[in-house]
Amino acid sequence: MKKSTARALKVAYVSLFIAACAAFGALTPVFGGYDGTENKSPAKTPELIVDGALNTAAGTEFESWFSERFAFRSPLVTANALIRANLFSSSAEDDVIIGSDGWLYYAGTAADYTGERAISVRGINALAIKLGLMAEYVESVGGRFVFAAAPNKNTVVPNHMPPRYVKSTGAGNLDRLYDAVASYPDINAPDLRDALTESDYQKRDTHWNGGGALKGYISIIGAAGREPGAFAGAPLVKTDDFPGDLDKMLYPALELYDERVGVNYAWSYKFTSRYRSEDDITITSECGAGDGTALVFRDSFCRAMIPFFAQDFSSCVFSRATPYRFDELGSADVVVVEIAERNLSALLEQETVFPAPERDESAVNLTVVDAEVDFGEAYGMTLLRGEIAMRVPEGARIYVRADGRLYECTPTGDASFCAYIEGGCGDAEVYIGRRRA
Numbered sequence: 001m002k003k004s005t006a007r008a009l010k011v012a013y014v015s016l017f018i019a020a021c022a023a024f025g026a027l028t029p030v031f032g033g034y035d036g037t038e039n040k041s042p043a044k045t046p047e048l049i050v051d052g053a054l055n056t057a058a059g060t061e062f063e064s065w066f067s068e069r070f071a072f073r074s075p076l077v078t079a080n081a082l083i084r085a086n087l088f089s090s091s092a093e094d095d096v097i098i099g100s101d102g103w104l105y106y107a108g109t110a111a112d113y114t115g116e117r118a119i120s121v122r123g124i125n126a127l128a129i130k131l132g133l134m135a136e137y138v139e140s141v142g143g144r145f146v147f148a149a150a151p152n153k154n155t156v157v158p159n160h161m162p163p164r165y166v167k168s169t170g171a172g173n174l175d176r177l178y179d180a181v182a183s184y185p186d187i188n189a190p191d192l193r194d195a196l197t198e199s200d201y202q203k204r205d206t207h208w209n210g211g212g213a214l215k216g217y218i219s220i221i222g223a224a225g226r227e228p229g230a231f232a233g234a235p236l237v238k239t240d241d242f243p244g245d246l247d248k249m250l251y252p253a254l255e256l257y258d259e260r261v262g263v264n265y266a267w268s269y270k271f272t273s274r275y276r277s278e279d280d281i282t283i284t285s286e287c288g289a290g291d292g293t294a295l296v297f298r299d300s301f302c303r304a305m306i307p308f309f310a311q312d313f314s315s316c317v318f319s320r321a322t323p324y325r326f327d328e329l330g331s332a333d334v335v336v337v338e339i340a341e342r343n344l345s346a347l348l349e350q351e352t353v354f355p356a357p358e359r360d361e362s363a364v365n366l367t368v369v370d371a372e373v374d375f376g377e378a379y380g381m382t383l384l385r386g387e388i389a390m391r392v393p394e395g396a397r398i399y400v401r402a403d404g405r406l407y408e409c410t411p412t413g414d415a416s417f418c419a420y421i422e423g424g425c426g427d428a429e430v431y432i433g434r435r436r437a
Contacts, residue, residue, distance in 0.1 A: 103160035115168025126411035135186035150301035204244030213304030
């Protein structure tokens with residue numbers, strides 16, 4: 001298409017779209033209303049006066065309220081998306097990238113793809129230390145710890161990304177993290193990328209399909225020192241009835257379906273929680289044919305893996321709640337932390353709940369540092385949160401001395417930390433240090 005023709009089409013399209021918006025806007029008082037197509041709570045009705053004073057946020061509130069109740073909003077949004085996708089090969093939804101051959105990608109993964117969301121060197125080391133402390137605690141109470149990062153779709157399937165997104169040629173966050181955790185014997189961290197291919201991801205959804213989930217599960221359960229159940233050898237069944245989340249974002253007025261891949265197996269597990277959907281914050285299950293117990297801290301990538309865990313273990317707890325409550329794991333034989341690649345930074349920043357390990361001061365080289373420390377109480381323990389007022393050297397760990405005892409802290413950023421201490425404590429002195437060989 002010539003540039004002049006393309007420019008003329010865009011001008012005509014914009015003019016037509018503005019005219020349509022004006023017309024439908026005038027119809028809003030009669031035909032408008034919240035259609036509930038977005039996965040969020042509706043904007044509140046704007047008020048000009050709040051608590052007897054002028055509401056300075058009324059304009060912004062009205063904009064949000066009106067945009068959700070625009071007359072024929074859902075069909076108009078869908079029509080706009082279809083025209084832009086088919087005429088200009090561009091996305092009308094900020095969260096969706098239109099790729100080639102019918103592939104859609106979640107825009108939130110683009111920064112990983114291009115390398116723009118690189119975690120700092122200290123951040124990668126801090127995340128490895130954090131995972132090591134999780135694993136140490138799980139091992140101390142008799143469990144086995146597995147960390148599993150679910151790769152972004154464009155990490156495994158980059159060839160359908162638009163050429164304007166230039167894939168980074170350097171080591172990504174996943175590569176660097178796997179290198180960092182390799183020296184931690186308690187961290188079982190299978191690289192799921194090794195098992196996955198293009199056929200394992202949904203074309204019109206953010207996630208892998210049932211076949212990809214099964215491959216991911218086999219890698220995870222192998223890292224836990226177990227064999228998967230008989231379902232691992234069952235045939236895959238394919239149907240065309242999967243509603244992709246990216247299609248829902250892009251075309252809210254249409255019912256579009258992607259290929260669904262499932263495992264054809266006679267499942268015998270049952271849910272013991274008040275199960276409503278696979279997105280429940282907490283799901284519990286039991287299975288008479290299973291063996292052992294599992295605690296799975298998970299996100300949406302684990303939806304398709306729930307049946308596999310539930311069938312293989314006599315009882316399971318699946319939790320989407322944060323912070324992760326390791327202090328409640330009880331007698332779990334296997335503890336899994338599963339998180340999407342795009343959320344590795346969030347994993348570093350969130351607190352994880354378990355008693356801070358006490359350390360032998362003679363085994364650590366310590367340097368006292370200035371730090372802001374806040375004290376509180378949480379989950380029956382004393383909670384210390386702090387920020388060190390200096391750059392933490394690469395590979396250094398953070399310690400706190402409280403009531404004459406030395407504890408290792410959990411990193412929550414490049415220089416921030418937390419520590420859950422059983423019992424009370426007075427003033428705390430903060431150190432950075434390294435373990436002696």
